[in-house]
Amino acid sequence: MLHPVVLSGGSGSRLWPLSRQNQPKQFLSLIGDHSLYQETVLRASKLPTAQPPVTVCSEDHRFMVGEQLQAVGIPNGGILLEPVARSTAPAIALAALHVLTDDPAATLLVMPADHLIEDEAAFRDAVSAATGLAQEGWLVTFGITPDYAETGYGYILCGELLSEQGYRVEQFVEKPDLSTAERYVAEGTYAWNSGMFLFRAQSYLDELARHAPVVFEAARAAYAAAVSDLDFIRVDKQAFASSPSDSIDYAVMEKTDHAAVVPVSCGWSDIGSWSSLWSVAERDGDGNRHEGDVISVDTRGSLVRASERRMIATIGVEDLVIIDTPDATLVARKDRVQDVKTVVEHLKAAGRQEHLFHRKVYRPWGSYDSIDVGERFQVKRIVVKPGAALSLQKHHKRAEHWIVVSGVAEVTCDDRVFDLHENESTYIPLGSVHRLRNRGTEPVELIEVQSGHYLGEDDIVRLEDVYGRS
C-alpha cells in the first residue's frame, strides 16, 4: 500500500504578508480554490493503492490541517504533531513508525505540503517508476528536470541506469553558483533536488538507524510514548527534542548505498517567493496577474492581489508585486521579493504581530476578525461553525455585547442557557461564565463589542473546552 506522508513545515515568511506564522504558505489558496496542502493530499489520493495521508505538522497548525482535510473530503491517516521542529529526518521517521503499526510492507510517498505540481500524469508515472525501485529496496528521490540554471536548489547527479526511469544517485551537490548551474543544465544528467521521496517505510528506518542512530532512537522513543488527543497524535516532547535537527538528505540520502533518483518533468514549483508565484500563474497580455478588485493603467509584468472589501489601482508601474491584506500591504520590485524576510525581521525585532497572525484568526470552532479597535473597546466579527462551541470561559477585564447577524447561537451566561436568533442580542457582564455554541447546521455569525480598559486575547479563563485547550 502507498501511504502519502505530507510534511507541513515552513515558517511562512517568504510569502508575507499573505502567509503568517499561524497560517503559512501551505494553507493558502495561492492558485485556484484549494490550498497547496489540499492540492497535495488530493493529488496523492488519486494514486494507485493510496491510503489516507499522514500529515506531520506543528501543533499550532493542527486545527487547520484537520479542517482543510475535511473540507476536501479526504480521510485522515494520522496527524502527527511535532512538539519542536527537528527538520525532515525525524519527522519522516515518525510517519514511518506510524504506518508500520498497521501495514508492515508500507511504502511511503513523502511530499512537502507546499509544492505545486501542474502535470499530474507525469507525476503519477514517476511515482509508479519509483514504486518499482522501492520494492527492490531503493530509497528513491524525485529529481526535477531543470528548466533553467536555478542557483537556489541543490542538484542530483544521475549515475548508473537502474530501470526504465530510474538511476542510482551518483552525487548530491549543494546549491551551485550560476556558471556551475548552467553547466549542470547543459550536461543533462543533473536534476533539482525536490524534497519528494518514495521508499518502503522499513527501508527508511533501517537506513536511518544505520546512518543516524540518534535521530532514529529519538523518533522511536517519541512515537512509542505518543498519546492521542482528538484527531491528533502527540509524540513525546522530551524524546523528540533529543534528536538533532537533521534533514533526510543529510541524515540518510547522502549516506546510504541505496539512493536512487527518478527524474521527472511535471510542472513542479516550490513557490518559494512572490516572483515564483507570478511565474507559474496565468497572466494577461501585459504579463500581469491580478486577483481581486484591481484597476490597472499601463501596468506590466506585475502580480497584484487585493484583499476583500478593498481595491487597488496601479498606474504606469512595471515588474512589481503588490500584496494587500486587511492589516498590511507589500509593494516590492519583483526581483527583490527575497527581501520580504528583511521586513519580517523588522516586525519581529519591533515585537509586532503582523508576521504572526492575520487580522482574521482561525480557531478550531471557527474564526474571529478584529474589525475595529478604539481606546476602551474592540469590535469582532465571530463565525462559529455548525456543531462547534467556544470554551466555557470568563474575562476579568471586559464585558461583551453579542448581536447575532446570521444563524442561531446557543448562549450560556452564568446559570442561563438560551438561544439567540438573527437580529437578537445579549450582554455578557464582566466576570460572567459564558459560552457560545452552534447547535445548528448553518454557521453562526455574530458581532461582538468588547468594552473594558484591557482587551488583550490573554484575558481569558477557560473552564472547559472541547478542543483540549482549558
Next chain:
Amino acid sequence: MLHPVVLSGGSGSRLWPLSRQNQPKQFLSLIGDHSLYQETVLRASKLPTAQPPVTVCSEDHRFMVGEQLQAVGIPNGGILLEPVARSTAPAIALAALHVLTDDPAATLLVMPADHLIEDEAAFRDAVSAATGLAQEGWLVTFGITPDYAETGYGYILCGELLSEQGYRVEQFVEKPDLSTAERYVAEGTYAWNSGMFLFRAQSYLDELARHAPVVFEAARAAYAAAVSDLDFIRVDKQAFASSPSDSIDYAVMEKTDHAAVVPVSCGWSDIGSWSSLWSVAERDGDGNRHEGDVISVDTRGSLVRASERRMIATIGVEDLVIIDTPDATLVARKDRVQDVKTVVEHLKAAGRQEHLFHRKVYRPWGSYDSIDVGERFQVKRIVVKPGAALSLQKHHKRAEHWIVVSGVAEVTCDDRVFDLHENESTYIPLGSVHRLRNRGTEPVELIEVQSGHYLGEDDIVRLEDVYGRS
C-alpha cells in the same frame, strides 16, 4: 478693511484616493495638522485689518467648511453656497456683493482654498503692496515668480512699473509649451498666474458689469434673492444658474484696463498632484516621504502614506507614489500621477463609489464609518459631536442595535427618551421613530449593528432635523 474670500472649488480627483468628491483636497491635512482650507483662513486672519473670511463653496461641503472653521477658532464671515458650479467670476461676485452690504469700501483678497504658501512673510508683503494698488483702483493678481519651466500654468507678462512691487499686466498667456516656458523663465518678466487676487469689491463689480454683464446680473439677482439657512447663505439657484461658467481671468482680468500684477516668491504650490505634494514635503535622506506606519527597504524618491490601523512595506522600489485609504490603495509611478484621473473615470463609468465617498463619511452631527458589511448586516462606528443630534428618523427595512462605547447618548425610541452610557446597549426595531443625541461635552462613540435585507443609506425617513435636511 480687508475681506479674505476663499474659493472652495475643485472636484477632488487629482489626489484620489485620499481626496473624494465629498472631501476634496482643500479639506485634507496633507502637510501638517491643518487642512489647506484651514491654513488659508489662518494665514489670511493674520493680515492687517483682516475681517472674518467669506467662503464660497458647494452645498455638499457646507458642514465641513463650518466645522473646519470652528476647529481652528476662525469666525465665519459668511458661507455662500453655490447652487451649481459656474467657475470663479460669478462666485467672486457673490462674495463682493456680500461684503459690500456692511463695508462699502471693502477690499477683497481672493484665494483658492487649496493652495500652499510656505513663506507667509513674503505673502504679507505682497498683500500690502497689492493693497496700495487696489486703493488706486487696480485689480491686482499675484504672480508667482517661476522656479522652473512649468507647462501646466498660465503666465503673466509684467509691463510698466506702477509701484515699488507692482506692474501693469502686459499680457495673460495660456499654458505654454516647454521651450516657450523656458524662454519665459529666462526672460524674468513672466510670472505664474496663481489664481489669487486683491481689489476693492466695488472695482471688481464695476469691471464685471462692464465686461461680463450677464455674469454680473446673474450674481446680483442670485444674491438679492438669497436666504439664510443656519450658518449658510443660499443664493437663488435659477438666477445663479443663468450665468455662463466664466473664470475671473477670462471675464474680467484679460479685458480690463486696470489689471496689475504683484510678483511674489512665497513658496507657493497648488499641490496639483501627488508628485507635487512629494516635491513640497519634507523628505528623508533617500528622498522618501513617509506618513503613518511604513517600513521601507531600499526605497528611494517615493511618497508612501499608510492609513490608520494598516501598515505598508516597500522593498527595492523607486519614484513611486503609494497612497492607502480604508477602501482603496493607489500605486503609481511618480511621473504618471496625472493618470489618477483615468482611474477616477473608470470608477465613474463603473458606477462605483470610491471616487465619491470615503468609507468614513462626515455629517453635520459627526461621522460614521462602515467597518464591516455582510449579506444581511452592516456594522458602523458612529461618532456624535458634543451638542449634536442626528435627525428624528425611521427605517423601513432595517433594525438597529446600538452599543455605546464612549460618552453618554440620549436615545429617543418611539415614546421613550433615555440615556445610554458606556457599555450599555439598546435595540431600535424596524419602523421605530428614533433619534440619537449628545447632550454631553465629550463625543459619543457607538457601534451600530444594522440587520435587514436592504441596508442602503437611502432607507431613511427624516421626520425632523436640526440641520435642515428633513
